[in-house]
Amino acid sequence: GEDVEQSLFLSVREGDSSVINCTYTDSSSTYLYWYKQEPGAGLQLLTYIFSNMDMKQDQRLTVLLNKKDKHLSLRIADTQTGDSAIYFCAGDDYGSGNTGKLIFGQGTTLQVKP
Amino acid sequence: DAGVIQSPRHEVTEMGQEVTLRCKPISGHNSLFWYRQTMMRGLELLIYFNNNVPIDDSGMPEDRFSAKMPNASFSTLKIQPSEPRDSAVYFCASSPGLSGDTQYFGPGTRLTVL
Numbered sequence: 370g371e372d373v374e375q376s377l378f379l380s381v382r383e384g385d386s387s388v389i390n391c392t393y394t395d396s397s398s399t400y401l402y403w404y405k406q407e408p409g410a411g412l413q414l415l416t417y418i419f420s421n422m423d424m425k426q427d428q429r430l431t432v433l434l435n436k437k438d439k440h441l442s443l444r445i446a447d448t449q450t451g452d453s454a455i456y457f458c459a460g461d462d463y464g465s466g467n468t469g470k471l472i473f474g475q476g477t478t479l480q481v482k483p
Numbered sequence: 484d485a486g487v488i489q490s491p492r493h494e495v496t497e498m499g500q501e502v503t504l505r506c507k508p509i510s511g512h513n514s515l516f517w518y519r520q521t522m523m524r525g526l527e528l529l530i531y532f533n534n535n536v537p538i539d540d541s542g543m544p545e546d547r548f549s550a551k552m553p554n555a556s557f558s559t560l561k562i563q564p565s566e567p568r569d570s571a572v573y574f575c576a577s578s579p580g581l582s583g584d585t586q587y588f589g590p591g592t593r594l595t596v597l
Contacts, residue, residue, distance in 0.1 A: 402585060411574055411588030468533045469514040469578030471586055475525040
């Protein structure tokens with residue numbers, strides 16, 4: 370089955386760009402997602418990319434997908450202290466059929482220093 | 484819509500007691516997921532339902548854990564008897580259940596077993 374891996378921690382200074390990386394094993398995922406979890410809250414969808422796209426931009430967020438290398442990244446421009454959170458990448462589990470099941474990575478804790 | 488509703492938000496109990504966590508998914512969603520999050524193990528999928536039927540319970544840690552979904556608007560996760568190692572945040576999420584649909588997470592129940 371799908372396996373999704375992320376680095377566990379990233380620290381940046383306010384105003385810098387952050388790049389969070391993710392690798393996955395199953396190239397049959399149709400959609401790949403980025404979720405954000407703020408302290409004491411549940412996961413919230415941040416953005417997603419369809420598997421036939423290479424890039425998606427949404428305001429300060431840029432998602433890059435390299436299907437050949439099975440690599441997904443999330444770039445946050447002009448990172449703010451409010452961006453401090455845990456970021457999860459996820460892929461849909463093609464093998465589970467139309468159930469909405471996702472495979473999540475371990476999460477990357479982003480620390481933004483003022 | 485109020486989103487996914489979980490209760491209680493916090494639960495403190497003593498080892499050996501029965502614990503019941505509750506979830507109300509978003510109306511119209513066909514799939515419901517129970518997750519557990521700890522520092523050590525990250526986010527784990529325990530069980531998920533599609534159209535009220537359990538599809539995959541391979542993530543349930545042991546027989547002390549059970550989950551039910553008696554109807555489309557309610558699910559429970561029960562731990563009996565509870566143990567200190569069950570202390571975690573338990574999330575419920577729901578999804579329309581179609582390919583490409585995201586999951587919507589509840590705020591979580593923080594369980595502490597003394």
